[in-house]
Amino acid sequence: MIDPGLKDKVVLITGANNPYGIGAATARAFAAQGARVFLHFFRLPQAPGGAEPTRDPGPTFYQAQQGKTADEVLDAIRRQGGQAAAWEADLSRPDNIPRLFDRVEEVFGPVDILVNNAAAWQGDTFVPSGAEAVLNRFVSTVSAESHDHNFAVNSRAVALLMAEYARRFVRRGATWGRIVNVSTDGASGFPGEVSYGASKHAMESYSRAAAVELGPLGITVNVVAPGPVQTGYIPPEMEKKLGAEIPLRRVGRPEDVADVIVFLASEQARWVTGQLIYVGGGKVMPL
Numbered sequence: 001m002i003d004p005g006l007k008d009k010v011v012l013i014t015g016a017n018n019p020y021g022i023g024a025a026t027a028r029a030f031a032a033q034g035a036r037v038f039l040h041f042f043r044l045p046q047a048p049g050g051a052e053p054t055r056d057p058g059p060t061f062y063q064a065q066q067g068k069t070a071d072e073v074l075d076a077i078r079r080q081g082g083q084a085a086a087w088e089a090d091l092s093r094p095d096n097i098p099r100l101f102d103r104v105e106e107v108f109g110p111v112d113i114l115v116n117n118a119a120a121w122q123g124d125t126f127v128p129s130g131a132e133a134v135l136n137r138f139v140s141t142v143s144a145e146s147h148d149h150n151f152a153v154n155s156r157a158v159a160l161l162m163a164e165y166a167r168r169f170v171r172r173g174a175t176w177g178r179i180v181n182v183s184t185d186g187a188s189g190f191p192g193e194v195s196y197g198a199s200k201h202a203m204e205s206y207s208r209a210a211a212v213e214l215g216p217l218g219i220t221v222n223v224v225a226p227g228p229v230q231t232g233y234i235p236p237e238m239e240k241k242l243g244a245e246i247p248l249r250r251v252g253r254p255e256d257v258a259d260v261i262v263f264l265a266s267e268q269a270r271w272v273t274g275q276l277i278y279v280g281g282g283k284v285m286p287l
Helices: 022-032 059-066 071-079 096-107 144-171 194-217 236-245 254-265
Strands: 010-013 036-041 083-088 113-116 123-125 139-141 177-182 219-226 276-279
Touching: 010 022, 010 096, 022 036, 022 071, 022 083, 022 113, 022 254, 036 071, 036 096, 071 083, 083 096, 096 144, 113 144, 113 254, 123 144, 123 194, 144 177, 144 194, 144 219, 177 194, 177 254, 194 219, 219 254, 254 276
Parallel strands: 010 036, 010 113, 036 083, 113 177, 123 139, 177 219, 219 276
Antiparallel strands: none
């Protein structure tokens, strides 16, 4: 029997309030291994007056899930006998990062495993704003605001979270640690989402540098890059179309990504660091 060595490890997962999301699935997966999970979250603002509730995946459904607290995810974990807690914080504010670690330590003790899953998104493009045919209401021409919105959470916060993790790791004299960062398979260039993709690419660079610098301390650092995953945002007709284009003939489920994250944190991945793993059913592969 394989023992992943995760029982009683303290796991901090950012961006874990959407019950259909990768962060929530990762929290459930770690809890199933006996780890103690701390969920960070930050609710998206809802449309004034609230949109009509829907059970069908798509932008409205996804917005509603992202606007939830982490209570639903916490309840699911606790019903299965797991240990979990949560705290809401805006990671674009650097002062919240040490406060987040303080909260985890107050509840469970020092963080053993850091999973950087939280992401900010604002679609933007290099196409001039007058070219209406190629723009939609979710995308605008790249600007300082769209750049900073994406980079503040997707790259700067990740760098600061890793630095804070390492600082506390050294201070307590630890010798075993794991960092797993969640990117996207479009990070090398993402038309229509240019700043989002670039911010994730920067995060991948930070991750490789961290793997080299933190390896001698006993910390592995790896990146998971998901393909299309149904976290509530893909409408049914688009899900069918995307699935037909993927070698394994379906879009991903959050659990597909969560299982890889758990593996990278496990004892079985003890000699794996500095790696970028695409989890997308074969959608992105070298040919």
